Amino acid sequence: MxxxxxxxxxxxxxxxxxxxxxxxxxxxxxxxxxxxxxxxxxxxxxxxxxxxxxxxxxxxxxxxxxxxxxxPNYGKESYWGSDVETHHFSLFTAQGxxxxxxxxxxxxxxxxxxxxxxxxxxxxxxxxxxxxxxxxxxxxxxxxxxxxxxxxxxxxxxxxxxxxxxxxxxxxxxxxxDQLVGIGAFVEHPERVFEQQQKIESCEYGWWYMAGLSKDLAVVTCFTDMDIMKEKQLNHQEVWNQCLAKTTAIGGSLQGCISTQPKLWVKQAxxxxxxxxxxxxxxxxxxxxxxxxxxxxxxxxxxxxxxxxxxxxxxxxxxxxxxxxxxxxxxxxxxYCETKWDFYKKEQRWPNHPFWQRRLIKPSKQQHRVSA
Incomplete structure (x- = not known):
């Protein structure tokens, strides 16, 4: 040994x-x-x-x-709370x-x-x-x-x-x-430039994220709750593609892209x-x-x-x-829970959807048993 x-x-x-x-x-x-x-x-x-x-x-x-x-990253394009594009650097840090x-x-x-x-x-x-x-x-x-x-x-x-x-x-x-999951894929397009691109876009059942990893490679992920993923079958490639195509900004920027993997990946988030x-x-x-x-x-x-x-x-x-x-x-x-709640509550377009209802509840202090 x-x-x-x-x-x-x-x-x-x-x-x-x-x-x-x-x-x-x-x-x-x-x-x-x-x-x-x-x-x-x-x-x-x-x-x-x-x-x-x-x-x-x-x-x-x-x-x-x-x-x-x-x-160097010059900020995200964000569609959150409205259909109007906004720009920001990082949500939880004062370092721009x-x-x-x-x-x-x-x-x-x-x-x-x-x-x-x-x-x-x-x-x-x-x-x-x-x-x-x-x-x-x-x-x-x-x-x-x-x-x-x-x-x-x-x-x-x-x-x-x-x-x-x-x-x-x-x-x-x-x-x-919570039960957040990410369903995503790596996509490529030889004639696109993805470097320094980042987009985030909320939707009725969660939000989408796209980030350029290199000149012609990007990662695309849909974030939603596990039960919503199962109900909508978002882990099925055809459904995922259809939902992506309906997004305001991200879907259009990825037209003609090809996935680098045969299956979507699903990760706990x-x-x-x-x-x-x-x-x-x-x-x-x-x-x-x-x-x-x-x-x-x-x-x-x-x-x-x-x-x-x-x-x-x-x-x-x-x-x-x-x-x-x-x-x-x-x-x-x-x-973090306080800041996350403050950010999520900026999205008020789907107050009756389970995904947003869960996140509009103000968090309480976490109860834990670490010895004092």
Whole structure:
């Protein structure tokens, strides 16, 4: 059995930031386990200028990501609350300058930095299980080539994202506040220029989002609730195409585009958080500790922030540090709920549709059981 100081489950920006923090500031031997093989396209393509503060903290120069990883974004075209087009930069941040992110290059650079600094990364790990015995974490997983693998560590970090199952295995309560899902596709057109384009458009059953990822590639997503998706059959390509064509701005800009994948993808996009105490020598970061509606544009920034703060709290000599970190995450979630409600209530055209009725209810403070 191989032994590490810390095992991180999840190889996204949150897990990577946590790993780099543990190695850089605490000289820890780190193992990062990832379920995928890093070839699947990942959603999350806009960041604020604060991303460079996190990279500076982790001692990664901006130049390490190569030219074109961070492309200045000159704002979204928004059709929200009316049929009149408006422009804005980012909904939840006072920092006006935002960037279009080459997500594949960004994630790859973070992982390469972990490897270069002595961290171990193992992709394609399935059936991950864990238990704490005599102050140590025992972690087991199944690899397609190496078979069943066993590891041991003092610390365990959950960076496995919005769909994490780790809390359930460890008995940590998770509160889910809505049932938002994203149904989307990557589309391309050799004669279109999608770079720096972003459009958001509300509709009766939710909202649509389009963002250029490169010169001829864009991501298009319909956000609605799970029950509405099933009722309208929005996860069926033909229905999805028909609904897209009826949008005011997005559908017209994508005429003639071809999907790069044979099927639509459906991803959870709901808001949720860990609400009860963590086990000893454990912390959750990124979407695992709290996840947000994509309209907030909080994903990658919060992932990096929580990855760094989670590592600091886990290593802190004060016993309440992890609890304080978790309470800060819940406070952030409370503030986010208020801001999200304030934004959604600007759309008053479909007050009787279930999607909008649910979001026009003023949120209350989240009830949680983190020990005071």
């Amino acid at each position: 191989q032994t590490y100081d810390a095992i991180i489950i999840g190889g996204g920006p949150a897990g990577a930031a946590c790993a780099l923090s543990l190695m850089l500031f605490h000289d820890k031997k780190v193992l990062l386990l990832e379920r995928g093989d890093f070839t699947q396209p990942r959603i999350g393509e806009q960041v604020s200028h604060s991303i460079f503060d996190f990279l500076e903290y982790l001692d990664i120069p901006r130049e390490a990501f190569g030219a074109g990883c961070f492309t 300058k935002t960037y279009q992110l080459d997500r594949a290059r960004f994630d790859e650079t973070l992982l390469m930095t972990i490897s270069e600094r002595g961290g171990t990364i193992i992709p394609r790990c399935k059936q991950i299980s864990m238990a704490q015995q005599e102050g140590c974490w025992q972690v087991q997983c199944v690899h397609p080539e190496q078979g069943t693998l066993h590891y041991q560590s003092e610390y365990l970090i959950d960076a496995s994202g919005r769909q994490t199952k780790i809390g359930q295995l460890l008995g940590i309560e998770r509160v889910v506040t 709901n808001s949720q958080y860990y609400a009860s105490d963590f086990p000893e020598k454990f912390v959750a970061v990124g979407d695992a500790v709290a996840s947000f509606d994509p309209i907030s544009s909080m994903g990658i920034g919060f992932a990096m922030l929580s990855g760094c703060h989670g590592a600091y709290a886990l290593m802190h000599e004060q016993k309440t540090a992890v609890r304080d970190y978790q309470q800060d995450a819940i406070l952030t979630f409370d503030e």
